[in-house]
Amino acid sequence: MNVVLFMNFLFITNELVLVSSELVYAELPSRIKALSGSCVQIPCRFNGTVINLMNTDTVFGFWMKKYQSFLNPGSLVVFNGSSNIITGFSHIEILGNLSQHECTTVFYDVMKNHSDNYYFRVETNTGQKYTYQNPIYISVSDSPQPLILKPTDLKEVMEETTVNLNCSAQAPCPKQPPTISWSNIPESAHITTQLQEKPDKTVFSHMTFKASYMDHRRNISCTATYPRKTSNDSTVETTVMLRVLFPPKETHITIDSSASVSVGTNVTLTCKSKASPSNNMNYTWYKRGKD
Template sequence: ESLYKTVWVFVVVVVFLSLCCVSGALCGTFNIKMPKNINVLRGSCVTIPCSFDVESRFENNLDDSCKAYWNDSPSFNSHNAKLKPTKDMTGDLKKKDCTTTFINTNLLQRSKYYIRLECNNALKYRFSQTGVDVSFIDDPPSPTLTPSTLEVKEGTSVSLTCSAPAPCWSHPPALTWTPNLGQSQETLQENQDKTKVKTSVISFTASHLHHGNKICCTAAYRKQDGSPDVTAETSLTPDISCDPSGPILENQKVTLTCSSNAQPAVENYTWSDGGALIGTGHTLNITVSTINSNFFCNATNTVGFKIQAKKNNLSFLLFSFCSNLFIGVICSLLILRGIIFVLQIFTLIL
């Protein structure tokens, strides 16, 4: 029985070690990890994230003499390699980091590139099983806004995140917000394929002043070949609703807002308490009371301005009606019809 247990344990260990060797967990094998493709902004630098592993017997051969070479065909050596990065362009090869930054992307072309590891000892290996497709773009991709839409109530705390690809780690894009809604926090984050993105997070409290006003995030990329910087932007238009949490207390200060989708556009807003003019502009700051609690907003466009007549109830009613319709031709016809109607009434009276 003890012999049976010994054989059984031996079989389990062998199977376990075999699986580990297949996965490369214990028995080291030559393999490499890098993105399948990289988009290079023409004239800018690019960083290709890269890591590798070697067979266990070569672990001790990873030293300061090791170099990484790149070529656009899988069959090459250190002598005919098209790209021979210096140490300051390459990661720490002793730690199996072959990440490479190309400052001068004019050396690259649209192709698939492979890497070769070569040391001043027995370790020399070409990773021909995996390469990275390099493509060139003239314009950077648009940043991403999260969330992509914004519909909240006034007073809500809001956080917006702007993300833009950072193909060159040493020169990530500069992110700016328009308008400036406050302090932003920026980080350089890593994707699953080890590529990176620049993110900027801005937080603010939603206000009626933000309603309908575009919020824009711009990513500026600096080029290393001396050509002008290029930018890409994205934006959203927030929808801020007002939902008071309860009744307004007497003598409380409030801000009233008046807006209109007029055609032609509104030229003037005026406020009244039903009689006297108490303010102008699309907002009114007042202190409410039981005596002073009714407020009226009047929006005037070019059509309304032309037909407004002071101290004339009939003309005032027609003016208000047209200001709401915002269609000049219809308003003009209604006014003409109203004047004819009034003349007919006066004719009958006389």
């Protein structure tokens, strides 16, 4: 095999592997995390002044596993856009418009054995063939990424003030986003949920409510459920305790005996009240309006 190095390009027979260059590159994250049984969306864009797609009617995208060399026997072509052949995956879909240098791709039903380096390749009907050197490593895990709940610690919230809670879950595949649910929430809670593409693909849920003294020490939970092509969906949960500051509430007196008492006998009265904080409450007893 003849190998010639010329102007930052490596020629191997009739194949051109694009080596690191300022003008020729593929915009890919170096690493992306995926959930087994789900799908993963790879943001991708290729560029370069040597790629002429203006007069090309047909552009084909390829994805290769392990090695960037198209001719390497160890390199597995998992997606062949020219013949629409998919190897090792149930389905792969290029969402981007290749004629505009967009190659965003969705890999469906990824499993742990799919964890590896993947290289993008483009071919045109005019005979141009380019494989980009910089790969993306797909890391597949059986567990989803932890949720982010903000604020993480509601130390002191005044009664009757508005409380805002934000829960976000990573969505490695917007085609199959997780669903977010809340539990043990106040009756006045209002919830809005949406998928955000930027800066990262996340499902974002916002809850707002007015704090009540009855919500003190309430544990509020946020749960994300990821649909998977397995026997069970995958869930991840996080919880925050609500701490409400409020003056004495529900103050009442009890007597140790409900029956009539005789003159000269002892009577025990108990005063109880709810407040936060409660460690510095002072009780004052009155008889006929006097201390």
